[in-house]
Amino acid sequence: MDEDRKATIQFSCPVPLGAKDEVLLGHGSGGKLSAELIRHLFLPAFQNPVLARLDDQAIVSVNGLRLAFTTDSFVVSPLFFPGGDIGSLAVYGTVNDLAMGGAQPLCLSAAFILEEGLPMDTLRQVVTSLRRAAAEIGVDVVTGDTKVVEKGKGDGLFINTSGLGLVPEGINLSANQARPGDRILLSGAIGEHGIAILAQREGLEFEGRVESDTAPLHTLVAAMLAGADLPSAIRCLRDPTRGGLSSALNEIASQSHVGMVIDERAIPVSEEVRGACELLGLDPLYVANEGKLLAIVEAYVAEKVLEVMRAHPQGRQAQIIGTVTESNPGWVSMRTALGTTRIVDMLAGDQLPRIC
Secondary structure, three states: OOHHHHHOOOOOOOOOOOOOOOOOHHHHOOOHHHHHHHHHHHHHHHOOHHHHOOOOOEEEEEOOEEEEEEEEEEOOOOOEEOOEEHHHHHHHHHHHHHHOOOOEEEEEEEEEEEEOOOOHHHHHHHHHHHHHHHHHHOOEEEEEEEEEEOOOOOOOEEEEEEEEEEOOOOOOOOOOOOOOOOEEEEOOOOOHHHHHHHHHHHOOOOOOOOOOOOOOOHHHHHHHHHHOOOHHHEEEEEOOOOOHHHHHHHHHHHHHOOEEEEEHHHOOOOHHHHHHHHHHOOOHHHOOOOOOOEEEEOHHHHHHHHHHHHOOHHHOOOEEEEEEEOOOOOOEEEEOOOOOEEEOOOOOOOOOOOOO
């Protein structure tokens, strides 16, 4: 990549100024600004016990059934990227949020916000991809909505989805369940989605092709829950999407009031992603994923759950990457490959805008 091309890539200031006075891109990054927005604006406005758990989905009881409900919006740019597109991403992302609560997906909604002038062929490709992804998982899109905005006010196409799932009895997964001594498992290599989006958007070429890891995780979760001695031995699941691995770990540490220590050498990163991050000055810990999960499990089942994960197509590169600690609650630290220790904080700004 030549220097002129590299100079055109725009990244946000890592610590934006004036963040309290207006909405910034960083408020949608999944990092510190997102957390502040949720805690200072949305939680006080809509406070209730279900929302206060701050999980990827809400689990509510209706006539004896434990239902998981989630909603998500997809504004990725570009609409098509190596390994996927906004249609399949919308389905997989919604199903994965249900799966992180241990839910079996039942049905989806899909609402399309279209910009005037969007080619009908583009819309047809997205709808076809969304339909195929839903059929692959075995869920129906049972309701939806369509809106059109004036040219120049919608950036082509946005999709909002909601998902409904059924949570089996005995499963209670939440970010507030981690306990000292638990092990931290990661299902595979990180950073692939964010780098694939960046490369496509900016026209970058690296030595090796990087494809998005976007994929449904519900069958991996089902296998993990069935493979543990007791479902309760798996404390928490989280897919590290916006904000990457670092933000997901910090969210869990904060919710559970525990510390975490991870090992840099245990975290899988492909050579292509590692090289791209080194070239662009990015940290893979902060780059988005769309087909990976974190699991916090009791120590006595960690090796067994790891074996189950590695036997599944979506978990072949799974690793135990760290331990939950009693010390330094709310903080995540990492033992580096050089033998030093550093703090792994949440994403401060918006490293890669519009990645989901």
